[in-house]
Amino acid sequence: MNRAVWRHALVLLLLFAAGNSALATGNYPGNAARVNGVDISYQRFMGLYQEHQRARGVAIAARGDQLPLLTEMRKEAMDMLIEQELIIQAAAARGLEVTAEEIDAAWADLSEPFDSKQQFLLRLDTEGYTEDSYRVHLKRMIAAKKYLDEIRVEAVRVNDEELEQYYRDNEYRLTLPEQVRVRHILLSWKPLGKPDDRTALFEQIQAILEKARAGEDFAKLASEYSDDSTRRHGGDVGFFRRGQMVGAFEAAAFALKEPGDISDIVETNYGLHIIRLEERKQAHLVPLDEIREKLRAHISEEKVAKVEAEEKARLRADAEIEILMRLERPKKQN
Numbered sequence: 001m002n003r004a005v006w007r008h009a010l011v012l013l014l015l016f017a018a019g020n021s022a023l024a025t026g027n028y029p030g031n032a033a034r035v036n037g038v039d040i041s042y043q044r045f046m047g048l049y050q051e052h053q054r055a056r057g058v059a060i061a062a063r064g065d066q067l068p069l070l071t072e073m074r075k076e077a078m079d080m081l082i083e084q085e086l087i088i089q090a091a092a093a094r095g096l097e098v099t100a101e102e103i104d105a106a107w108a109d110l111s112e113p114f115d116s117k118q119q120f121l122l123r124l125d126t127e128g129y130t131e132d133s134y135r136v137h138l139k140r141m142i143a144a145k146k147y148l149d150e151i152r153v154e155a156v157r158v159n160d161e162e163l164e165q166y167y168r169d170n171e172y173r174l175t176l177p178e179q180v181r182v183r184h185i186l187l188s189w190k191p192l193g194k195p196d197d198r199t200a201l202f203e204q205i206q207a208i209l210e211k212a213r214a215g216e217d218f219a220k221l222a223s224e225y226s227d228d229s230t231r232r233h234g235g236d237v238g239f240f241r242r243g244q245m246v247g248a249f250e251a252a253a254f255a256l257k258e259p260g261d262i263s264d265i266v267e268t269n270y271g272l273h274i275i276r277l278e279e280r281k282q283a284h285l286v287p288l289d290e291i292r293e294k295l296r297a298h299i300s301e302e303k304v305a306k307v308e309a310e311e312k313a314r315l316r317a318d319a320e321i322e323i324l325m326r327l328e329r330p331k332k333q334n
Contacts, residue, residue, distance in 0.1 A: 036086075060320035156304060180240065208221060256276075309320075
């Protein structure tokens with residue numbers, strides 16, 4: 001789970017992050033942090049930290065050379081934990097109500113993947129919960145989600161004036177680069193059993209080039225002679241922009257002027273190529289009407305992220321926060 005996912009997803013995504021120390025028990029000693037006088041258990045921190053590791057694809061028992069990464073992730077997990085607690089407290093201060101039906105619905109969603117209620121309760125037990133304490137945890141998390149939803153309400157709306165101004169301000173980002181579509185024939189580097197395999201390969205592709213320039217169907221030539229997987233499509237590579245192909249191939253492709261133009265023999269690490277230009281698209285600004293609603297959604301996401309970040313910063317600025325555990329792991333002595 002990274003920050004962006006946590007920011008925009010349901011707070012319930014943290015389903016097995018333990019509640020505060022009054023709600024969950026376990027084998028982890030002490031507290032990890034204190035936020036406005038509320039103790040956050042070490043167990044709750046570890047639940048979130050381990051979930052963060054899994055989402056990042058880092059093994060729990062990571063190698064020693066990953067110590068800096070693990071330290072960074074512990075700090076990230078602590079930041080997320082503090083933000084979570086601040087939002088829970090803000091929701092409580094605002095008096096946001098959570099109904100029994102909402103808790104039941106969340107319980108049903110989270111328990112659904114398990115084969116039985118007993119299996120789900122066993123999982124909760126390993127995280128330090130009873131059924132009752134987990135329902136209290138769900139209530140707090142649902143309230144936190146409602147709090148975030150409330151501050152998002154205005155940000156979600158994007159009027160036409162905002163949309164058009166954003167489009168004007170970001171024309172450079174909304175301009176598609178020049179692209180070309182080509183077909184090619186590749187003879188890959190391989191042993192030919194000749195005294196000079198390199199020369200023999202050049203002779204083979206030179207003969208194919210002469211056929212192509214004599215007007216033979218390039219797609220059929222590619223299907224017959226090319227060693228590339230695109231031979232199934234007559235050598236059609238599709239559209240690409242600069243920076244997507246190996247240098248020599250790209251330079252030759254973009255140097256072709258008109259559809260139907262055929263390159264000289266092009267040498268790359270893959271072998272020898274002949275390239276035919278099929279189509280060219282000049283760089284152009286995407287018309288607003290083509291992307292209006294996608295752009296509106298993008299602007300909305302940016303606005304939501306901004307107001308959430310501002311609200312979290314405000315809550316932090318007004319909070320008393322103590323970190324009660326060491327986030328840097330001591331280096332092993334040789």
